Amino acid sequence: MKIGICVFPGSNCDYDTYYIVKDILQEDAELIDYTSKDLDRFDAVILPGGFSFGDYLRPGALASKTPLAEAIVNFASKGRYVLGICNGFQILTELKLLPGALLPNENDKFICKRVNLSVENISTAFTRKIEDKEVITLPIAHHDGRFYAPQDILEEIEANNQVVFRYQGENPNGSLNAIAGICNKSGNVVGMMPHPERISEDILGGLDGLKIWHSLIA
Amino acid sequence: MKKKVLIMPKEGILDPQGRALKDVLNEAGFDVKDVRIGKVIEIESDSLENLEKMVKDYIINPLIEDYEVL
Numbered sequence: 001m002k003i004g005i006c007v008f009p010g011s012n013c014d015y016d017t018y019y020i021v022k023d024i025l026q027e028d029a030e031l032i033d034y035t036s037k038d039l040d041r042f043d044a045v046i047l048p049g050g051f052s053f054g055d056y057l058r059p060g061a062l063a064s065k066t067p068l069a070e071a072i073v074n075f076a077s078k079g080r081y082v083l084g085i086c087n088g089f090q091i092l093t094e095l096k097l098l099p100g101a102l103l104p105n106e107n108d109k110f111i112c113k114r115v116n117l118s119v120e121n122i123s124t125a126f127t128r129k130i131e132d133k134e135v136i137t138l139p140i141a142h143h144d145g146r147f148y149a150p151q152d153i154l155e156e157i158e159a160n161n162q163v164v165f166r167y168q169g170e171n172p173n174g175s176l177n178a179i180a181g182i183c184n185k186s187g188n189v190v191g192m193m194p195h196p197e198r199i200s201e202d203i204l205g206g207l208d209g210l211k212i213w214h215s216l217i218a
Numbered sequence: 219m220k221k222k223v224l225i226m227p228k229e230g231i232l233d234p235q236g237r238a239l240k241d242v243l244n245e246a247g248f249d250v251k252d253v254r255i256g257k258v259i260e261i262e263s264d265s266l267e268n269l270e271k272m273v274k275d276y277i278i279n280p281l282i283e284d285y286e287v288l
Contacts, residue, residue, distance in 0.1 A: 108234035
């Protein structure tokens, strides 16, 4: 499988993600510059975490106006797989590939900790190897992860089974309905605040992140 | 043409920065009911029409923000 990892100015989980795809999964990985317009050679693209364009204006706002972001919209419309992690999730909502928005955490603090997540939709390309309602533990590291959508959109997200991950137990950032990750209606685009690439090796304290990656390459 | 654009979080959306400032002001002895923090962007461009287009299509997120050209 050929997997592209997007690199925007200020992305900082790009190499971690590249390493997981290339060295741990042993798949064909390639970094993609934010000025690129052609994604035809890829089966999947990942928008990694970080602070694209310094989070200026709003997290993900400026990255969503780049040539690469435009190409991702086209790529997703063909049913190919797109995963946004943390800042990547913020970019996907700014791009309107995913509904809602990610606002500053309720306590206005940067939160860096492990959280338990219930996996609530196992039909997506990134969760198909996980058990329904399985609880997995992944780290979060963000200041703007409070998922928000107006009531009507939130009801639509729930009704369409678009909630992929929900915080279990404590809701760390005040997200509506404890939402940690969602997908688009067809399930080929997923955005999530937690970082699976940071917990995919024993030496880093866990393997739950692999469940996401193994779903992708299954 | 130089204009200022005022951008505010939509009514009903929690603004943690505003809440923190409100708490500090109240602790200092003032009687503050609400504080909301937005931003002002100054843009020098050719026309009001283009400015509106920029603000709507590139600058604000209408899901969470309201704007006003000052």
